Amino acid sequence: MVFESLPLSGLYRITPEPHADERGLFARTFCEDAFARHGLAARFAQSSVSFNARRGTVRGLHFAREPHAETKLVRCTSGAIHDVAVDLRPGSPTYLRSLGVTLSAENRHALYIPAGFAHGFQALSDGAEVLYMIDRPFVAGAADGLRWDDPALDVTWPEPVTVISERDRTYPDWKAR
Numbered sequence: 001m002v003f004e005s006l007p008l009s010g011l012y013r014i015t016p017e018p019h020a021d022e023r024g025l026f027a028r029t030f031c032e033d034a035f036a037r038h039g040l041a042a043r044f045a046q047s048s049v050s051f052n053a054r055r056g057t058v059r060g061l062h063f064a065r066e067p068h069a070e071t072k073l074v075r076c077t078s079g080a081i082h083d084v085a086v087d088l089r090p091g092s093p094t095y096l097r098s099l100g101v102t103l104s105a106e107n108r109h110a111l112y113i114p115a116g117f118a119h120g121f122q123a124l125s126d127g128a129e130v131l132y133m134i135d136r137p138f139v140a141g142a143a144d145g146l147r148w149d150d151p152a153l154d155v156t157w158p159e160p161v162t163v164i165s166e167r168d169r170t171y172p173d174w175k176a177r
């Protein structure tokens, strides 16, 4: 695996190193020792999938309030997504800055998103499926988020939004909280 530190400190793009042969390929996508050597969370408590029927669907931008803030390893296992992380760490020099990457079944990239970031994505294909590994159990009461078009954010979404949940559409402006 290749670990690439991204411009918002703490974010990493992790690219598998496939072993290809006449059958296809085999590639490691997680290794406790390798993650620990890079100072990343190396233990994950839950894994989840998100299926998105329609291109243009937006989920997020979500985070869990302390003390339940989650570290996530996110990859797209079918189709493609534009994956977004927003720095919500108080005092961070990149506070409220966002970063977007394309994750796809084709590139097999994963985005490592530490606690303190909000996360969201837009499906770039019909049938986009996302696989999450999360370092702590989900706590519904700690779930929170920012609106995809919050004026305090610099997030650009590559396509028109086609489907978004009522909750995600109605988060109040971040700076009005």
Ligand SMILES: Cc1cn([C@H]2C[C@H](O)[C@@H](COP(=O)(O)OP(=O)(O)O[C@H]3O[C@H](C)C(=O)[C@H](O)[C@H]3O)O2)c(=O)[nH]c1=O
Binding pocket: 048, 050, 059, 060, 061, 062, 063, 119, 120, 121, 132, 138, 165
């Ligand atoms: C996140 C989560 C949800 N749920 C239940 C709660 C709801 O009954 C149902 C759908 O949850 P929600 O609408 O919050 O799902 P998403 O909008 O896809 O939320 C996710 O999307 C953004 C992009 C993320 O980064 C998070 O992984 C997560 O917030 O699954 C669980 O049981 N466990 C979980 O870990």
